Amino acid sequence: DCGQQWAIPSSLVRSTKHGVHRGMSSVTIPPPACMLRPLEVPFRYLFGPGPSNVPPRILAAGGRPIIGHMHSEMFGIMNDIKKGIQYAFQTSNNMTLAMSGSGHTAMECAVFNIVEPGESVLVAINGIWGERVAEIAERMGAKVHTLFKTPGGHFTNAEIEQALAKYKPVLFFLTHGESSAGLVHPMDGVGDICHKYNCLLLVDSVASLGAAPLLMDQQNIDILYTGSQKALNAPPGTAPVSFSERACHKMFNRKTKPVSYLLDMTHLSNYWGNDGKPERIYHHTGPVSGFFALRESLAILAEMGLENSWSHHTEIAEYLWKGLEDLGLKLFIKDKDLRLPSVTTIAIPEGYDWKELLAYIMKHHRIEFTGGLGPSVGMVLRIGLMGYNCNKANAAMVLAALEDALKQCRKSKA
Ligand code: PMP
Secondary structure, rough: OOOOOOOOOHHHHHOOEEEEEEEOOOOOOOOOHHHHHHOOOOEEEEEEOOOOOOOHHHHHHOOOOOOOOOOOOHHHHHHHHHHHHHHHHOOOOOOOEEEOHHHHHHHHHHHHOOOOOOEEEEEOOOOOOHHHHHHHHHOOOOOOEEEEEOOOOOOOOOHHHHHHHHOOEEEEEEOOOOOOOOOOOOOOOOOHHHHHHHOOOEOOOOOOOOOOOOOOOOOOOOOEEEOOOOOOOOOOOEEEEEEHHHHHHHHHHOOOOOOOOOHHHHHHHHHOOOOOOOOOOOOOOOOOHHHHHHHHHHHHHHHHHHHHHHHHHHHHHHHHHHHHHHHOOOOOOOHHHHHHHHHEEEEEEOOOOOOHHHHHHHHHEEEEEEEEOOOHHHHHHEHHHHHHOHHHHHHHHHHHHHHHHHHHOOOOOO
């Protein structure tokens, strides 16, 4: 109840030489009662497609006292983050940084800076993320062309090449880990084809980074971004991104300014010390605590090693997939090699109401799974075991919760 009656405390009633006067008489909206109660946050097992649970070490890093966003020590921490991202992305790109914002911020940053109004863009849509990028590109005035598959589908290099030849885009977008469908897209050769057609390759790795192999430089990816809250296990709110030399050449030789001031890479590259200028000039106040946490999450990945992280996610995912099949559930992505190790999709079991299953599991097991997203709504249930959450004990907990829910919610709508 936030509408509680409110009386001005007598301590705020001041007397002046002009007589008794209500010091805060201009305030007409009372402090809401809910704000006078302590914050309550329930414990949840975040076994959906993100965010994932944040390990104590990363929480503690984010809880360190903040310093100024322009302090030299902060620039040192940002330099560390840049190195951590270069490792996680496997790139030596100088133009590597973290966006102040979620994965969408990086998505918009990439499109806004690379594309000018009227230019042709090709977007591969096989789930919600292509849809989003197509809309973002359309909003800033690009000529958007799409390659389309229903969720779970993927594109052959021949299909991609054909579309590049036809539409001659300046940018091609592909999602590496399609979290709405649970698909990891093959990347080999895609970068080479794009370059053959003088097109930049933009890849979304929000759901796959650290969980499935991806090598930015070796795979000729021009722009790669991810999010903090999935396999990296940092809180949501920061988003690593990197631009190749070719991408920099295009974005720093534009005729028009990007539509967003906040996401303008001319400013951001200076903020991150990437533009070679001796001085960093204030652009915006970055999320200092978010950067501390991101640094810690990148440190954990560096300590573990990328290859170990990839094989660990695969091993746990395979254990989960086998357990799901033993429960009689059908995995949505049939081909094992195309399954995203971080986010597993299962076909909604016949005769069940998927919302009821999710609600039951949340209520009785404190576990979050989710339904589909965008075009996959009503098709799948999604289970994510990423980074810190990715272990056999959690996979066993997932299976036990599902087994229980399948017993309790059976054909209740039949
Ligand atoms: N791309 C993919 C593949 C994602 O899974 C997500 C988040 N679910 C996003 C982009 C968007 O990230 P955010 O919610 O952090 O903006």
